[in-house]
Amino acid sequence: MKTRVIFTLLLLISLGHIRAADLFVEAESFSNKGGWVVDQQFMDLMGSPYLLAHGMGVPVDDAYTEVTFPEKGEYYVYVRTYNWTSPWKKGEGPGKFSLSVGGKKMTSPLGAEGSAWIWQIAGKVSVKNLKTVIKLHDLTGFDGRCDAIYFTTEEGKVPPSDIKGLEAFRRTALGLPDEAPVAGQYDLVVVGGGIAGISAAVSAARLGCKVALINDRPVLGGNNSSEIRVHLGGRIEAGPYKELGNLQKEFGPTRGGNAQPGDYYEDDKKSELVANEKNITLFSNYRAIGVQMDGQKIRSVIAKHIETGKEQSFEAPLFSDCTGDGTIGYLAGADYRMGREARDEFGESTAPEKADKMTMGxxxxxxxxxxxxxxxxxxxxxxxxxxxxxxxxxxxxxxxxxxxxxxxxxxxxxxxxxxxxxxxxxxxxxxxxxxxxxxxxxxxxxxxxAYVSGKRESRRLMGDYILKEDDIRKHVVHEDGTAASTWTIDLHYPDPANTANFPDKEFKSIAKHIEIYPYPIPYRCLYSRNVDNLFMAGRNISVTHVALGTVRVMRTTGMMGEVVGMAASLCKKYHVTPRGVYRSYLNDLKGLMKEGVGKKGLPNNQQYNEGGTLKNKPVVK
Structure with missing residues (x-):
């Protein structure tokens, strides 16, 4: 028997079938992150969240965790990282860090070579204790980044670099199941925890819907959170439905200002509002990564936890895309636009003569x-x-x-x-x-x-109506008007002075404003024209690039969310799609908008950054 075992072992060795011992560690899963932060913004592009040493020029504290090796021995060590300044300067970059294993410092620096996300060799280490602490040491404070660490006893064995191959490798290495478990049954799944998403979730919940709110950051508020620090804009108590916006009084910060200290943005107020709604279950730090379809309807959304990698499936008859980027619509095959339309397509005088890919930044x-x-x-x-x-x-x-x-x-x-x-x-x-x-x-x-960047524009999901410049400037009345947009048509362009100094490398903008009268946004702009059970609220609704200039500010997007929550409650009540509300139950929706979902009698504490161009009568130019 012993001879047979040895023979089999020798045979396997001769055939090259001895399996290497290996260990795959996701950096974002470290138990103690020290001064490093989790950055999930680009996981759709490069495959994963990662740890970022965002010290603003001062090295951050070490991140560390204990790992268990499969066996003792000599391991080759690879680190997936990125030399982030390489698009602008060849050679060594500033995002330097090092790795230590069991107290032994590996080759340094990491994160400062190459021009793409790569598996950089960190050296070789002798592992004598199966349970070992590994550490990331930031060397500069200039945004070094670490996605994952791979240990293998086989020389030259490196994980795939392509995103699909790497995803398959990750799933195998981490033992992730092929199918995500179902998180629960809901009436409405809201993806995105910015002002629009919070408002949609609370509105629907107060009207009797069981809601899952999925947010890919640890705090709520999106651009109005302490992570990005953009103050709210636009007016409430405007247009035909004055009760829309009352909800914003409950959780909107009482102080204005961009780029102010973090407490200005009152993250806790937003969290408390959602926590106090018994019909809402909040899933923080979950990023939507996929959808499952039944024909033209979404059956479920798959979301991944940005630290643990745990995946969950969220099933519901209705979904609301409040991601800003139109991510759920895109994954579901919804019609969308990106960039600027040509002037002649919708007769927009402000649009460029020819269509292009330019967006606000x-x-x-x-x-x-x-x-x-x-x-x-x-x-x-x-x-x-x-x-x-x-x-x-x-x-x-x-x-x-x-x-x-x-x-x-x-x-x-x-x-x-x-x-x-x-x-x-x-x-x-x-x-x-x-x-x-x-x-x-x-x-x-x-x-x-800020290391979480504040976006203004990307995908716009197309609904049964596309709001355009003439609707707003000529005040075209639509029977399904909802929340009023009050901000100017506010479009951004590269600052000419900045262009002169940094041609093709601009980093400053100017804004051009067109005054408008408060304009009710058609309900048909708030649901997808080809995904039957998908709402949208926020900067990803059905508008042209020009029209986006007025609807994109956050008090306005919050009121959109309120309307979506109301419409979702009617979908549940009457067993119809979002389009069905428009066709058969528009008067019911108007009744809900007239009543509102916010607490009654609250003073208007949202009178900063309202926009100074509101007029008392329509402006036609």
Whole structure:
């Protein structure tokens, strides 16, 4: 018997079938993340959330976790990482970090070579204890990133680099099931926890729907959260349904301002509102990654936890896409548009003569603080050079620091966000280290720089009606008008002065405004024309690029969410689709909009950033 075992072992060795011992570790699953943060924004592009060392030029605390190796021995170590400044400068980048295994520091630096997400060799380690602590050591504070770590006893065995191959490898390595377990049965699944998503969920819940609210960040609020810090805009108590917007009084921050300290945005108020609704189950840190269809209807949405990798399936007769990017609609095959329509298509005088892919950009906001003593900042120069003529001599940057207008806000989004970081650090480095007369900056340090970028525009999902410029400017009345848009038609363009200094590398924007009279958004813009059970609320509704300029501010998108929640309750009550509400139960919807779902009698605490161009009569230009 012993001879047979040895013979079999020798045979396997001779055939090359000895299986390597290996261990795959997702960085975002580390039990102690130290000063590193989880970034999920680009997992659709590069395959996974990752850990980001966002220290604004100061190395962050180590991230660490204990792992269990399958056996003792010599392991080759690979780290999936990205040299994030490589689009602008070849050579070593600033996002440097190192890895230690059981107290032994591996080859350094990681994260500073190549020009794409790669598996970088970190060296070889001898594992003597099956339970071992591994650590990530940030070396610069400049946004080093680590997706995963792979240990193998087989030399040259590296996980796939292509996204599909890597996903299959991950599932096998982590033992993920082929089918996600069902999280529960709901009347409505709302994906996206920004102002529109919160409003849709609460509205539906108060009208008797059982709601799952899926949000891919640890805090609610989207652009109005402490992570992005954009204040609310637009007016409530306007248009034909004055009770729409009352809900915003319950959770909207009472202070305005972009790029302000985090407490301005009152994350806790939003969380408490949702937690107090017994019909809502909140799934924080879950990102929707797939849908399952029954013909033209969504059967379920699959969502993955951004730290544990756990997947769940959410089933419901109705879904609302409040992702901003129209992610659920896109995955479900919904008709959508992206970019600017040609002037002649809808007769829009503000549109360009020819259609193009240009969108409004995304903002990486930031501010500095007085450190009361000289505060150094490392020299940072990675392909975008600043000088006395072209530098921005400011102590903060808000919405005008806008990037990516001429890039794809979905496919190129990591590059867009990274460019926002690049110019903030590069400009600040010049002010601190290059400018001769810089006494006003010597005691200042970066107090906050957003790493979650604030988007304005990407996919727009098409409904039974596409709102256009003439509807708004000529105040065309539609029988299914709902929440009133009150903001100007506010479209952003590259700042000409910034273009002159940084041709094709702009990072500043200007806004052009067209005054409007409060305009009720047609209900037909709030549901998909070809996915039968899909609502949408937010900047991804059925509008042209020009019309998006007025509907996209957050008090307006919040009121859209209220309307969607109301319509969902009617779908449940009458067993109809969103389109069925328009065809047969529009008067019921009007009754709900007249009544509202917010608490009665609350004072209007939302009177900041309302927009200064509201008129008392329609404006036709």
């Amino acid at each position: 995304a903002s990486v906001q930031w501010y500095s603080v007085d450190d009361k003593k000289p505060s150094p900042f490392p020299t940072f120069s990675y392909g975008v050079e600043f000088n006395d003529k072209n530098s921005e001599k400011v102590m903060m940057g808000e919405w005008t620091w806008e990037t990516g207008m001429n890039y794809d806000q979905i496919r190129d989004f990591e590059r867009i966000r990274d460019y926002g970081l690049l110019v903030v650090y590069s400009n600040w480095s010049y002010l601190k280290n290059g400018m001769k007369e810089n006494s006003q900056y010597r005691n200042r340090k970066l107090g906050w720089v």
